[in-house]
Amino acid sequence: MASVTFRIWRGDGETGEFVEYSTDITEGMVVLDAVHQVQAESANDLAVRWNCKAGKCGSCSAEVNGVPRLMCMTRMTDLPTDVPVTIEPMQAFPTLKDLVPDVSWNYEAKKQIKPFKPRTPDNEDGSWTMYQEDVDRVQEFRKCIECFLCQDVCHVLRDHHKHEEFVGPRYFVYTAALEMHPLDTEDRTEELKKAFGVGYCNITKCCTVVCPEGITITDNAIIPLKERVADTFYDPIQWLIRKATGK
Amino acid sequence: MAETKEYDVIVVGAGGAGLRAAIEASAHGVSVGLICKSLLGKAHTVMAEGGMAASLANVDSRDNWKVHFADTMRGGQYGNNSTMAAHHAREAPDRVRELEAWGAVFDRTQEGRILQRNFGGHRYPRLAHVGDRTGLEMIRTLQDHGIHQGVDVHMEVTIFHVLKDGDRVVGVVAYDRERGRFRVFKAKAVVFATGGIGRAYKVTSNSWEYTGDGQSLAYHAGAELIDMEYVQFHPTGMVWPPSVRGILVTEGVRGEGGVLRNSENRRFMFDDIPDLYKDQTADTPEEGWKYTQGDKESRRPPELLTRDHVARCIMREVRDGRGSPHGGVFLDIAWIKKNLPDAENHIKRKLPSMYHQFKELAGIDITKEPMEVGPTTHYAMGGIRVDGDSQMSTVPGLFAAGECAAGLHGANRLGGNSLSDLVVFGKRAGEHAALFAKENGWGTIDQGQVDSAQKTALAPFDRPTNAEGPFQVQYALQEKMQDLVGIVRRDDELKQAVDFISGLRTKAEAVGVSGNREYNGGWHTALDLDNLLIVSEAIARSAVQRQESRGAHFRDDYPEKDESWGKKRSVTRKAADGSMEVFAEDLPPIPSELQQIIEENR
Incomplete structure (x- = not known):
């Protein structure tokens, strides 16, 4: 088990900031698991949109380290974890709150x-x-x-x-x-x-x-x-x- | 003051059943509002993989609605509502053709017709499908057709209370996720198409939405629930890595020739074939393989027995120490390369999502190595009691269709019968809700009910946040349901679960949330807790009551079927004092013409 730091966008389209959270990453975790863990442990009101967690519904789109991806299909092992992992909402649409865009x-x-x-x-x-x-x-x-x-x-x-x-x-x-x-x-x-x-x-x-x-x-x-x-x-x-x- | 909208018919839920209901109601000339918890097109239907059962007889001309009806009743151990099973089998082919007329593109036979595949418990190849993404095809077709039918869609809106005028339903109260604002929807009729209850368990193939909202809100509104003990554990979910545990591995893998093996490399499914299916099951692996390749003289391999049975066999192998390294068994499709040239591409074409899913999430190439699989909570056969013709619940003006309704599947659902269920009964519910709306005027909304529901919904903001937040309470429930009300059940454990749920209710009622009302996941989870607790209690109490093993309900202390219990169904309702009442009642007799069809197809 290793602790990884995430920089997650908190706020709406107008105002907001990246907030750092740390959470423990275990084998096989994807970015969406980490976001959920942060939500449950230290940011209950974090807004994140998701449904199937299996790459079938297309709800959890976001930008991970600047790359548009499905959070549920992005494995933590594919990302460098010695530096913070940055997660922000899709930029082509207005942001409603945190990681949730207005699509x-x-x-x-x-x-x-x-x-x-x-x-x-x-x-x-x-x-x-x-x-x-x-x-x-x-x-x-x-x-x-x-x-x-x-x-x-x-x-x-x-x-x-x-x-x-x-x-x-x-x-x-x-x-x-x-x-x-x-x-x-x-x-x-x-x-x-x-x-x-x-x-x-x-x-x-x-x-x-x-x-x-x-x-x-x-x-x-x-x-x-x-x-x-x-x-x-x-x-x-x-x-x-x-x-x-x-x- | 909450914004109020008025519609003749309100449909809650926008999966296959809700979309089909909304389209049908609109076609009957009434105004329709469609409310969905997520964005349109993201509902759980999207995850259905294997296909949609309908006796089109495109692949085997011996198939017809009577065989489909008899298969459905056998699969349900005759606990089904036979009227619904007959409607379903008769109407499913038209619903498939209708989807094609609305733009769905199913896989084709050599003759250019809709291709059908084998699935557990279906005598003939019956599932119209699109690779292993049939649910996506269904929901997208209904969505793209539906948006041009004059239906108002309210996305990311969650209902939390049913409004009544006397006995009758007259609307719902909801919040929108975006801003957390309350909305009142006034309606002459309401259709629930809210899906299942899988989130009551730790290991599930279901998405976050499946928190039993429809079942629970209907229960509070006075509707009866039936068959709640029957929860389907799909035999093949992913087991590794932990974060993907429970994600579905389609039965289509076995339909295409995939086999189950234990750690001793034995095809253990040949070791235990129930009497009810002996005549229909292959004697040898060779015969089973031929069946999956369309040989009409061969019988199905034991991997394609009903889901309840396969799930229990897997449990047995794991329990007896013959499981895979991560507590499942092996599901092998790669072996077909011995029999098929170009097997690798064949697998990728027939099972693209499975290939993708294992490659991306587990680092396994299914064309080369076996998968590890184990049972996962998948489907609720039980739910809101409805009239078999109209889909109206026991509360006037409240209809239900799809997974949240009960009756069609009895004690166990056959794979492929859910997608057809959605559109057959979605259409029926939409039609009858529209008729009800035309025959009944507006009721009166009681502002007192609205105010009190809103006050209850906001209460978590006024309570202190502590270590046991909404997520922790939910996790605790999921752990216990998994451990005590899972595949193998016992009286003492079930009763322990009932006590635990009652204790957890006290904690749920003390949960506080932080932040504001905008897109607040903690608050939403806090509001889901009552629904989860109600359905969990109904499942546990119904399971205590049924002292036998039947279909998906397996009791370690009563491992056999009991003839007298076979004639009964469980009913759950809210008693006058607010407590939960569970009792058994006699199943109505199967009409003689339907009984005859069953006999002819034994």
Whole structure:
């Protein structure tokens, strides 16, 4: 058993400070265990958001030593413990209290995206015929646990605060899952260009790096969406047709 | 003065059952408010792994709702509410197809239909699934559909009191986590979809939310609870390292061919096969393997016997000194490489979360080495007593669906029957709550009840903080429930637990908290304590009463089934003097047409 010091952000978005706490670390502990131990031992009113503690719900996102991660999947043995471990809330969103960010913007962003609209069922019982190879790429996107770490690390949101013009990597993955769903009949290309701001993404792939589910966000979701936008709006032949038909 | 909002129907809980109830109520043209303790999409449903049972018969054409019904009743040792079991088996296939119509993407068969996998106690491959993250697929589908159905969602809001007007429920009182402000929700009908009680135990697969809120608040509001002694201990939870002890290892591992071994490398599950399942269980490891690979002539390996039985066999191996180094047994999926080319990728594709979980949290590569597993508190079969058709509790206007409701699963739940339960009965509860709201006008909110509930909720701030804070009281309860009201139970230990709980109540009522009302984990835990103590007491008292072993309830001092107890169920309710009353009543007879289905499928 070894005592480790943590520097944990206490306060809201406006005011606050890092407060140091020490607690004993035992074999196999993850950062979330340490935070809970601090909460139970010396800071009962410490605010921390969590649910499953198994990397499945995406609630306990935070920045550990400056890196956006799930606290429940960050093992203490992977961190240097001879210096204090710094834990702060995600920086791309306002802080409610301590380690809890206000992520409500994400829920509003999702609502703007047109919902799934399937084609008429293929079979009499109301079901469809789809093959595994047709759904593989959508299933990759549907692994998303909505931890919002990709949103947190994206410089368009984090540094440039384009929350009004840009929906962020999470919602490009969501849109891609809908657009590439074999049954979906909706078209979201215009919004992608205008309201969702897909053009702001300059493919630095920071989102892909932090994704705890290993979704290849940039290559498999964002780039194909950019291509759709380019095909629709910037293809010279399409442009001529639109000019000629007035559509 | 607390902010008041009015809805025809209030749904409490936003897992599979709550979301489905809210969607259905809204489809019936009433206004709906959905209250959830966490952020939307984070409820415990997200952790369900293996799949959703429905007799689609896509993989084995012999399957139909009657076989599913009979399997569910056998698994529940016939303590089930047979009406619910029949509705569930009949309606589950439509609920699966509905999820597909709302965007869910299940794994596919070669023919392009929804793929189904084997699971314990199900005669045919029946679980529609998405790898081992089926719960995530369900909750996200319902969430993404639900946000466009005109439902108002109140996230990170916790209810702590049910408001009544005479006999009838007329609303709930809640606090929001963010600011700690009180909110009053006035409603014509209320649906509880609040989940389970796993946090009453030390080793559990359940998240922090599972503190028995719905069961306890319904109890205080006068509703009856039934079957509280039946707590499912899932046979395979992680056992090492300590910080992850209890996290679920899906039954899907065994469904895909994983086997259980003890320290002597023996497949001990072959040593003890219950009579009820003898005819359906493989004679040899070869036959068991063929079954997991879809051979219709083979019978299931003993690893896929019901969860109660597998959990007890694991306990026995550990107790008799044949366990793994950290007090579990070995679960081995890596061995299939002997039989399958490219087994490593097959395992990663079929069990991605398990691969990830063991790799990240335990440093184990499951494609190469066995896992260590042991039983973990997983599911409450018992809960709020509901009408089998409408899901209304014994209190008018209060409905319940999903894990917090009781009846479908009897003495033991089959894997895969929970996800289907959520949507089948979520839909029913939503529909009947909407009808109730249409047939009944607004009741009157009694401000006195609101004021008194708020005063009680704030009391911890006025008390001195001492060494035994809210977390310490919770830990003490969890330790005792684990030790005395766990998988193997005895009269003296159960009674000791009842006494301990009563002593702990005094401590819980003296707990003080520090800080302010904003997102204060200590305060929230202090408010959860009453719920945890109520459900723990109900479990312990019901377990004392049932002097036999049946399903998930195993008594060391009464190790056999008892025919007369088999015809009874336990009922828990709040007596007029405020004390807890537990008694046994006769199970209603199974209707003859359903009994016939059971006989045909023996």
